[in-house]
Amino acid sequence: MLRIHDWDRVWRALPLGFLGVATLIAEADPSVPSHDRAVTIALAAAVAVWHWWMVLAHPDWPERALAPMACYFAGLLALAWVLSSRHPAYGLLVFACFPMAFAALPGRYAYLGVATTALVAVGGPSALLDAESSWQSVPMLTGAVLAAFIGWSIRAMEAEVERRHAANRALESANLRLARLGEENAELQGRLLAAARQTGVAGERGRLAREFHDTVAQGLVAIVTQIEATEEAVNDADAVRRRLAVVRSLARESLAEVRRSLDDLRPGPLAETRLPEALSALVSGWSATHELPAMLTVTGTARLLHPEVEVTVYRAVQEALANVARHAEAGKTGVTLSYMEDVVVADIRDDGVGFDSSGAGGGGFGLTAMRQRVVRLAGNVEVESAPGQGTAVSVTVPAIPAEAEREAT
Known part of the structure; x- marks a missing residue:
């Protein structure tokens, strides 16, 4: 199947084919004198050289460069008219000028070339004015109109094919x-996954550190405190048994909390009860363990x-x-849990020795872990204290409803 460029080469070589056929017919005609034959062959050679140089040797000129192509077409038409006047067979060369008008001349100038070729073919404007010759010119003029229509159709098809080719090229480029974007996105996704994995590892390490501090570390501190108190009351059997019972209870609770933390579950007191009840149990248990009065409001x-x-x-109250x-x-110590419209606030106050909060910095790991937990929920931790005036810790967290968890899942 021929492509557009192949058809272009066929159309551009068409005059040479017609010229060759006409020359063979003219040379085979015995009625042509020998000296006329030489002149005719010379003119035919001039046409061949002219066409080769202007069209075949410069393939970028046809349908693009108006000036050289107008000169070429005028020269071709003039030589074709001269040859056809020397022998009728060269009328084929004149006929070849119809398709060459579209193959050589750009845009609308091709139709001017067809009209000019038609005038040359019928013998000029005078032939159209002559009544007898005008009837003989009708077939040639009809052929010119048909040639113009065919040329227009071919150009329209070429334009449509070129448009489709351009669309295909644009689609291929897209x-x-x-x-490329897919490859870049895949690479970026890999980087994001790696970063998310590293962030997740760091977050999980922080979570485990906070959980172990809130469970194991605090439980061990309480156990050590009870053991020290037991040593001081070694002569009081009832006090020793009471302290050992507390130690046993604290150890079991710490072990249970470790297991829950590793499973990423809620703290034991919150697993089956609401926050106020869990804090009430925490405060009363703390008060009994440390033998210090404490109250939850x-x-x-x-x-x-x-x-x-x-x-x-x-965890913050803990x-x-x-x-x-x-x-x-x-x-004495007081804990207040306040439910407000948008936030929930836990205030922990004591009347102890206090400290200089302005120079306290970030505090120990416990306070740092507390701040990290609260900040993760866009909350806030405030610590107020002064030497001899006790300490107040205020934890404010957005009151996100429980329904948000179900909606997220």
Whole structure:
């Protein structure tokens, strides 16, 4: 199947084919004198050289360069007219000028070339004015109109094919760009996955560190405290048994919390109860363990919150009470849980020795872990204290409802 470029070569070589056929016919005609034959052959050779140089040797000129192609077509038509006047067979060369008008002349100038060729073919404008000759010119003029229509059709098809080729090239280019983007996206996704994996590892390490601090570390501190108290009351059998029972209970609770932390579950007290009840048990248990008076007060309407919110508040109160037991030397401690419209606030206050909070920096690991937990939920931790004036820790966390967990899943 011939392509457009193949058809272009066929059309551009057409005059040479017609010229060859006409020359063979003229040379075979015995009525032509020998000296006329030589002149005719010379003119035919001139046409062949002219066409080769202007069209075949410069393939970028046809249909693009108007000036050289107008000169070429005028020269071809003039030589064709001269040859046809010497022998009728060269009328084939004149006829070949019809398709060459579209093969050589750009744009609308091709139709001017067809009209000019038609005038030359009928013998000029005078032949059209002559009544007898005008009837003989009708077939040639009809052929000119048909040639113009065929040329227009071919150009329209070429334009459509070229448009489709351009669309295909654009589509191929778009596909290549999409392929490159796909490769880049795959590479970027790999990087993001690697970064997310590293972030997840770091986050999990931090979570485990906070969980172990809130469970094992605090449990061990409480156990050590009870053991030290047992040593001081070694002569009191009842006190020793009571202390050992507390140690046994603390050890079991710590072990259970470790298991829950490793399974990434909620703290044991929150697994089957609400936050106020869990904090009440925490405060009363802490008070009994350390033999220090402590009270929990709940304000506002208690409601079920997102597990992360309840865990964060519970761990913050747990850490604050652990700090009171270790450092405050307090006589009494109060915990207030306040349910507000948009936030839930836990305040832990003691009347202990206090400290200079302006120079406290970030605090120990416990306070740092507390801040990390709260900040993860866009919350805030405030610590107010002064030497001899006790300490107040305020933890504020957004009151995200429990329904948000179900919607997220």
